[in-house]
Amino acid sequence: MRSYREVMDAVALEKLSYAYGTVQAVEDVSLRIAAGEVVAVLGPNGAGKSTTLLMLLGLLPPRTGTVRLFGRTPAAAVAAGQVGAMPQVGGLLPHATVGDLLRFLHDVYPKPMPVAEALDLADLTELARRPAERLSGGQAQRLRFAMAVIGRPDLLVLDEPTAALDVSARRAFWAAMRGYGRTVLFSTHYLEEADANADRIVVLDRGRVIADGTAAEVKRRVDVRTVSVALTTADYSVLPGVVAVHRRNDRAVLTTTDADETVLALAAAGLLRDLEVGGADLESAFLALTAREA
Numbered sequence: 001m002r003s004y005r006e007v008m009d010a011v012a013l014e015k016l017s018y019a020y021g022t023v024q025a026v027e028d029v030s031l032r033i034a035a036g037e038v039v040a041v042l043g044p045n046g047a048g049k050s051t052t053l054l055m056l057l058g059l060l061p062p063r064t065g066t067v068r069l070f071g072r073t074p075a076a077a078v079a080a081g082q083v084g085a086m087p088q089v090g091g092l093l094p095h096a097t098v099g100d101l102l103r104f105l106h107d108v109y110p111k112p113m114p115v116a117e118a119l120d121l122a123d124l125t126e127l128a129r130r131p132a133e134r135l136s137g138g139q140a141q142r143l144r145f146a147m148a149v150i151g152r153p154d155l156l157v158l159d160e161p162t163a164a165l166d167v168s169a170r171r172a173f174w175a176a177m178r179g180y181g182r183t184v185l186f187s188t189h190y191l192e193e194a195d196a197n198a199d200r201i202v203v204l205d206r207g208r209v210i211a212d213g214t215a216a217e218v219k220r221r222v223d224v225r226t227v228s229v230a231l232t233t234a235d236y237s238v239l240p241g242v243v244a245v246h247r248r249n250d251r252a253v254l255t256t257t258d259a260d261e262t263v264l265a266l267a268a269a270g271l272l273r274d275l276e277v278g279g280a281d282l283e284s285a286f287l288a289l290t291a292r293e294a
């Protein structure tokens, strides 16, 4: 029997796994997303983000595990018009105009939004008569977004929606996404982007969920600093807090999750020469987190 929660969650992934031949792409991923949440799936290249989203959409059959969207199978939820997706790449009919493409989709869905509303949401009103082949990369991406939302899906799934967009195109895209106001699941490589646009961040690495929480919680987990001292032959990797050791010229550069403990241990071991302590930026903190789980 299905639990109440399972019926109510927009997304319920239960112990999902997938392998391409011998490559284990996704391993034992369980995830629940409540209706209305905006969730980012964050991870480095090859972490398993796209594979997870393909299984979620019913486009790839899981080796093990189950997917439920609003308590239904992905196929049933998609057929009911509850799911809109923006794939990582996707052709647009080149000669059709922006308006034509949206009008066509409008007539396909059971409860669509007016074409004018989709144009407005994606900031494409001025470009309605433009053939799709003459859109810039950022404009084409906004058209894919409009095509994903025009059916008024309850769940929007976006796979790296801003890959290859410049800064201003990214900003316009996220403004459009935030205007939608329903359950959104998107994947990204960028911690900053997840932080700015999601209520919750799920960090995936080598096919597994390694962190799941609000941006503040995930950032706290990746609150790392660099401690550097004059290099000796000591084994720095065993010191408390240390997650990575780099040798740079005549210095040992330690990435640590607890700078105080690391410095105290360096002092106790007589290794405290020429100390420098610095902050790590968010991106290197995220890299340190994914490296630590290796």
Ligand SMILES: Nc1ncnc2c1ncn2[C@@H]1O[C@H](COP(=O)(O)OP(=O)(O)OP(=O)(O)O)[C@@H](O)[C@H]1O
Pocket: 020, 023, 024, 025, 026, 043, 044, 045, 046, 047, 048, 049, 050, 051, 052, 189
């Ligand atoms: N069609 C395929 N055949 C073989 N291996 C694949 C295939 N697609 C993905 N993989 C492998 O599965 C793993 C997970 O890939 P996936 O595309 O899901 O990761 P990702 O997090 O979306 O990566 P990216 O950020 O690069 O898009 C990687 O090791 C990848 O090389």
